[in-house]
Amino acid sequence: MARIVMKFGGTSVADLDRIRNAAKRVKAEYDQGHEIAVAVSAMAGETNRLVDFVTNANKLHDAREYDVVVSSGEQVTSGLMALTLQEMGLPARSWLAWQIPIQTDDVHGKARIQAIETENMIERFADRQIAVVAGFQGISPDRRVTTLGRGGSDTSAVALAAALEADRCDIYTDVDGVYTSDPRIVTKARKLDRITYEEMLEMASQGAKVLQTRSVELAMKAGVRLQVLSSFREEPGTLVVDEDEIVEHQIVSGIAYSRDEAKISLSGVSDKPGVAAGIFGPLSEANVNVDMIVQSMAADGQRTDMTFTVGKADFDRAMEVLNGVKDDVGCNDVLSDQNVVKISVIGVGMRSHAGVAQVMFRTLAEKGINIQVISTSEIKISVLVAEEYTELALRALHTAYGLDTD
C-alpha cells in the first residue's frame, strides 16, 4: 500500500470525457489499495478565458481580485472530478484551498505555499476516501484567495505530496515524459527514463515546459519522487530522482531552448566601479529579471560594452528603465534585439567531463551559427543565437551529443 498524489494538467481534464479518462487512472491506482490525493488544474482554456475577463475589466488589476476570479477554474474541475469518481463508485470529495487549508504568503498571483494541514485528509484515507484538491490556489494570512502562478498546480501537487509524505507524485500531462529535446523540432529526441532533480530544474527553467520550475525545486528540497507521464497512454513516464539513483549517466541529458528572451546591449559604458550596480539596480527595482550577462572591454580600453538578456514580457519596462539611467552610466547607446533564442545543453555529467562546451561551440561553428552570448553553470551551458537558427542548432547539438534515437 502506497500513498500517491496524482496531478492532472489542463489538457488531461479539458472536458468531461478526459476527466473520465483521468478518473480511470485514479481508479486503477485506488483498486490496488493505495491512498490517493488527486490535484487538478482548470480545464484547458479556462484559465485564459478568466484571465481575459480580468484584464479586460481592469488593465492594472488588483491581484487579489485576479486570484478570486482565476482560481474558480480549479474549483470547477475539483467538483467535477469528485463527481466523476463517485459515478465510478469511488468515495471522493473535493477540497478547496481554504478548506484544507493550503496556507500561502500574500504575494497574490504568484504566492508561495507555507503550510498544508493534512490531518483531515489522512483521516479520510483510512476510510478509503479519495481527496480531490483544487490545484493552483491557496489562502493568504488574511484569508484572501491566492494563486501560485502559471503552472502552479504542479507545485500544489508536489507540496501536497511533501506534506502528506506521499510515496510518489505522478504528474499526468499531454506528453508521455521528459525528452532529450523538444520532439516537435527534434524528431530523433528520446524519452528519458530518469532525470536528476538538478537537470530537470535546468530543463524547466531553460524553457522545457513540462513542469513548473518551482515544483521541481520543491520536490528536490523535500525529496518527493516525481514522475511525469501521459494521461492518455498507459506506459511509464520519466522519473525525476536523486543523482545517486541513476546508475549510468549520459554526459548530456537534454537540450532545451527558450524563445522568451530579448537581448539588450549598452555600448560605451564608463569602465569604473559601480557602473554595473547603476544598471542592474534600477532594473531589479522595476522587477525586471536579468538573465545572461557579459561585459567586454571596448577597443579604447576606457569603456566597456554590457550585454544581457531579459524576458520578452519585461522588455518594454527594461528599455524604459535603461533610457532613464543611460546618461548616469555614461552609455552611448542602448541596442536591442528580440529575435534571439537561448539554447542550453544540460547534464550532471558535465561536472566530471571536460570538453562539453567545446563540442557545442564546434558544432554551432560548423553550421555557421554565430554565438552572441555565452553563460554557464555547473551542469549547463547556454548560448544566445539568432532565432532563425533554433531548429538547426537543436538538431545539430542533439546529434553531436549522441542523443539521437537509432
Next chain:
Amino acid sequence: MARIVMKFGGTSVADLDRIRNAAKRVKAEYDQGHEIAVAVSAMAGETNRLVDFVTNANKLHDAREYDVVVSSGEQVTSGLMALTLQEMGLPARSWLAWQIPIQTDDVHGKARIQAIETENMIERFADRQIAVVAGFQGISPDRRVTTLGRGGSDTSAVALAAALEADRCDIYTDVDGVYTSDPRIVTKARKLDRITYEEMLEMASQGAKVLQTRSVELAMKAGVRLQVLSSFREEPGTLVVDEDEIVEHQIVSGIAYSRDEAKISLSGVSDKPGVAAGIFGPLSEANVNVDMIVQSMAADGQRTDMTFTVGKADFDRAMEVLNGVKDDVGCNDVLSDQNVVKISVIGVGMRSHAGVAQVMFRTLAEKGINIQVISTSEIKISVLVAEEYTELALRALHTAYGLDTD
C-alpha cells in the same frame, strides 16, 4: 447617508459591458455618500453551463459537489465587479461566502441562511469601501460550500440587507419593476409603484419570476424595504412594502400564471378516514410538493374523486408513487393532464371586498373557459384551466379587474 444593498441579476452582469453599466449604478449611489454592499449573480448562462457539466458528469450527483461547481459562477462575477469598481476609482473588494461567513444549514442545493457575520464589512464601510458579495452561496456547519437554490442571489441580498440593517435592498434586473401581469402577454399591463409583501409573495409563488419567493418571505419577516428596478433604465421601480405604506389599494394588484403545473386525478377512491393521508403521505415522503387539492363525492355516495396539482418536474415521481399506493386506497384509476395552467388573481383588497371571485368566474365563463380546479387564500384566487387559454384568460381578467393602462 443610507446603507444600501444593491443586487444585480444574471442579465445585469451578463458580460463586461453590463458589469460596467451596473458598476455605474453603484457609483451613483456611492457618490451620494451611501454605504454600499453589492450582491451579484453569475453571468447569464454561466450557471446553466455549470449545471450541465455536473449533470453530465454524474446524473445522481452529490449535492455537495454540485454546490462546489455551481457556486463558482458568482465567485467570478464578484471579482470582476470589484475590479470594475476599482477601475472607476472606487475602493471595493469581493467577499466569498466562506470569507464573511454566510452560515447556512447543510441542505445542499437549497440551503437556508442562518447567520451572516457583518462586523468586518461594516468596519470597512467606515473606510468608504464597497463590499461586493458573491450571491447564491453559503457555507455549511462542516465548512462545505452550499448554494441557496435557483434565484438564490435575491435571498443573499435580502439576508445581507437584514443582517446589515440596511435602509434599502435594491434588486436590479432586466425588467423595470413588478407588473400587474406578464407584459409579454398582456400588453396593457402596468408597472406597479408599490406592492405589499404579501402580494409579492403570492405573485412570486404563483409564477411571476421577478423575485425568488424565499427572498420576499425573508424581506417581509425582517422588514427589509425591497425595490425591484431595471439596471438598464434610470427610473424608479416597484417598492415592496408593508400594507400600511400603501394609501390607495386596488382590490386586485396583479394576475399571475404558472405553466409549471400538472393535474392528477384519482377516481373512485374509498370514502373513509385516512384515505387522504394514504395518498399525500407517500407523496410527501417522495418530496413531491402538492399544490391545489379538491375532493368531490362520486355519484354513488360511496366513493370520492381526488384531484390535485404537482409541479411538472415532480410529475413522473408522483405518478410512480401513486401507482404504488393506488390499490391501498381503493382507487379505480389515476388520470393526469399536463396541458394546464394555473391563473391567480392576487390582491390584499380581497380581504375587505366581496365579489372578487365572482368577477373571475363570470369573466372566464363569458370567454367559454372551463375551470378545472379552484383554490383560494386570503388574498388570492387560483384556477386551473386548459393551457391553451392562458393568454385569453390573462387578458380578459386584466380588463375585468380594471388593471389595463389607458
